[in-house]
Amino acid sequence: MTARTVGAEEALDVVIAMHRLMRRLRRAGNTGAVHPTQLIVLALLMQYGPLRVGELARRVPCSQPTATTAVAGLLAAGFVDREPDPTDGRAIRVAATDAGRAILQSFAHGEAEVLSALMSAIPEEDARLLLTAAPVLSTLADLPAPPSLGPVPDGDSPLPHA
Template sequence: MTASVTNQDALQLVVAVHRLIRSLRQAAPVKRLQPTQLLVLSELSTQGPMRIGEIAVRALCSQPTATTVVTGLESGGLVRREPDPADGRATIVELTGAGRETIASLAHGEAELLSDRLSRLTEAELESLRLATSLLRRLADPHSRG
């Protein structure tokens, strides 16, 4: 049995997620990264070094945009480009020590803020949120079937 979902349902979810992210970022002490920069750092942190093309796919942006984002992160000392050992003509992008520290600091800060907000929920609400988190992960994966 499949539940029917309206565009209004989807829009309300998008708005709620964006508001949560915005409120966490506004309350966070460090605000110097743009959302795409943060996404690229996060992907490099979890997936390891990768080529610009793969960064573009994972960040859901064009390759020129990914190049611009990486250039900005590189000038800030957060990433570096190295020759790809598998193909000397290509380069891979990897986090620097400063990049790892930045992503850890941001993640810790946002997690602390969110933990404080989560502490105000009931146990039943927390359990619902745990289930929803699993579903949101599936929805966030463009290759997921649902």
């Protein structure tokens, strides 16, 4: 199957819808002092295991200084630890602690409960379609940025926060 070209105007509708939904979930969830970027870092550490800060920055995506700041906050809160990289004695990796796993699970379950309630208000066929889109969205999140777009800017969103 060949992928069709999607125009920026079409994609904009998806971008806005995703931003609105994520904003609603974040407001409904209780993140406490954990920033959304820190939650992404914890989720990546849970998914992939210990990672170097540069790899975290690539996967979030954000700049290395932003990833370093996120990790520093998580370290101070006891949600991550540093460990030596077994492949390079000069480097360190970041690993989630039990407290980090617990805060991520708590937050994820809170947002999942809100999303579940919202999804129960839409037709079953639409809810199933949304559930099947999750792996596609994950694949898109893991793709490298097209070269024509340049580096990924810092921050959670190119859209202004209200």
